[in-house]
Amino acid sequence: MPNENAISVRNLTKKYSDFKLNNISFDLPKGKIVGLIGENGSGKTTIIKLMLNDIEKDSGEIFIFGMDHVANMKQIKSELGVIYDTNHYHELFNALELEKIIRKIVPKWEESKYKSLLDTFHLPLNQPISDFSQGMKVKLNFSIVLSSSPKLLILDEATNGLDPMVRREILDILVDYTGNKEHSVLIASHITSDLERIADHLIILHKGDILLTEEKDVLLNQYGIAQLSKEQFNQVDPKDLLFFNKRHQNYEVLVNEKIAFQKKYKLTNMECPSFEDVLYFYTKGERKWLD
Numbered sequence: 001m002p003n004e005n006a007i008s009v010r011n012l013t014k015k016y017s018d019f020k021l022n023n024i025s026f027d028l029p030k031g032k033i034v035g036l037i038g039e040n041g042s043g044k045t046t047i048i049k050l051m052l053n054d055i056e057k058d059s060g061e062i063f064i065f066g067m068d069h070v071a072n073m074k075q076i077k078s079e080l081g082v083i084y085d086t087n088h089y090h091e092l093f094n095a096l097e098l099e100k101i102i103r104k105i106v107p108k109w110e111e112s113k114y115k116s117l118l119d120t121f122h123l124p125l126n127q128p129i130s131d132f133s134q135g136m137k138v139k140l141n142f143s144i145v146l147s148s149s150p151k152l153l154i155l156d157e158a159t160n161g162l163d164p165m166v167r168r169e170i171l172d173i174l175v176d177y178t179g180n181k182e183h184s185v186l187i188a189s190h191i192t193s194d195l196e197r198i199a200d201h202l203i204i205l206h207k208g209d210i211l212l213t214e215e216k217d218v219l220l221n222q223y224g225i226a227q228l229s230k231e232q233f234n235q236v237d238p239k240d241l242l243f244f245n246k247r248h249q250n251y252e253v254l255v256n257e258k259i260a261f262q263k264k265y266k267l268t269n270m271e272c273p274s275f276e277d278v279l280y281f282y283t284k285g286e287r288k289w290l291d
Contacts, residue, residue, distance in 0.1 A: 005063070006030045006152050006184035007051070012060035014046055021046050022208045023060070028152075028201075031181035033174065035195035036188040037279055038205035044188035047205075048156050052082065064152065078107065081150030083141050085160040091130035095123055095140060108149035117143035121169070135166040142170060146177065153177070155187040159194055167191070171198050192275040196220075202275060204282050211282045219278060224258025224270040227251075236265060243285025254281040 007028035014021040021043045028034045036044045049055045051062055053073050062069040064076045089098055095118055103109040118125065121139040123132075132140065138158065145153065153174070159167045175198050177183050189195055195202065202219060204212040228236070233244070233251040240261055244253040254277070255261045258270045273281075 004030060006032075006065065007186060008061075008063040008066075009047070009051075010061040010063075012047070012050065012062065013058045014050060014055065015058055019043070019046075020208045021050075024205075024208075024210045026203055026210060026213055028184055028186050030184055031178060032200040033178055033185040033187065033198050034201045034203060035199035035275075036186065036203050036205060037190065037192055037195060037275065039283065040190070041207070042205040043208045044205060045156055046208075048082075048154055048186075048188060051154065079151040081145035081148055081153045083138075083145050083153065083155045083158040085138070085157045089129060089140070089144075091132075092128060094126050094128055095143075096125050098129070098140075098144070102144060102148075106148045110147045110149060114143055114147035117146060117173075120173075135162050138162060138170070139166070142173065146173070151182055151184070153183075153185045153187075155185065155189070157189055158187070159189065159191060167194060168197075174198055192279060196275040202278070204279055206283045212278070219275070220272055222258060223254065223256050223273050223278065224261065225273050225277060226253050226255065226258075226261065226265075226267055226270050228253060232265065240264070243281040243287060245281070245285055254278070254285065 005027045009027070010025050012021060012024050019041065024043075024047070026034075036047065038044055046055070050057050051064065051069060053070055065079060067076060069076060093101070099111065099114055103111060121136075121143060123136060123139055123143065129137065129140065141158070159170055162170075171194055174185055174187075178185060187195065187199065196216070199216055201213065201215055203210060228251045230249055230251065233253070236253070240255060242254045242256055244251050254273065261267070262270050
């Protein structure tokens with residue numbers, strides 16, 4: 001498997017009694033940030049657990065750094081950082097005590113980077129982690145993982161529950177992190193505004209299926225939302241629409257070629273969709289034509 005992708009997933013399937021991850025495939029290009037979005041239960045965490053070999057896949061292939069994720073997991077984990085929305089460190093330690101333990105077991109530990117990140121995040125050095133707020137614990141998680149010199153970060157709802165200023169601080173650090181084109185990020189989140197700010201590519205999951213894989217610039221520049229009267233809506237060729245939602249007597253439609261659509265139907269105004277808009281249309285929108 002060529003190594004131009006940090007992650008390559010092919011025909012991945014995992015079946016439970018009440019859920020199935022349904023033969024999904026996608027790539028995370030090296031040096032990019034890819035966002036996984038979807039409602040709770042869409043399959044985001046299942047994908048991450050499969051990548052980390054925490055659960056066994058039913059079928060399909062996962063390559064990380066071009067290597068099979070099962071046969072080479074030990075080597076992969078030496079270059080991998082994983083951050084959840086919970087703290088996994090003993091809370092009796094403070095940040096400095098924790099560093100003394102971690103540096104003995106992490107081969108590529110960067111002490112200077114760790115202390116720089118603690119300073120950036122305004123984290124106390126001698127205060128027990130048990131006294132940290134949720135936001136401080138997440139900042140500590142990022143400080144530790146980023147100081148371990150990973151080539152790939154996998155984040156599972158890592159900014160969940162944080163106030164907007166803390167989230168923005170962390171997102172800016174992730175953008176800086178991928179400034180080195182060897183570093184990549186897979187971020188699973190239901191906070192669409194976070195992904196819209198930093199992701200290069202978007203993957204929409206719904207009930208175990210991938211509904212859309214698209215570049216952010218394409219979504220924000222080529223896709224469009226139009227508000228149509230019933231008369232206008234009935235004149236539209238169904239092939240020109242992705243999805244629509246009825247709004248009282250009017251219709252809200254999502255298209256993937258907004259300039260061509262606007263010109264063809266002589267519309268004066270179209271909106272650029274947000275990630276939240278796209279997620280809503282793809283999971284709640286209608287496709288069938290109305291009489």
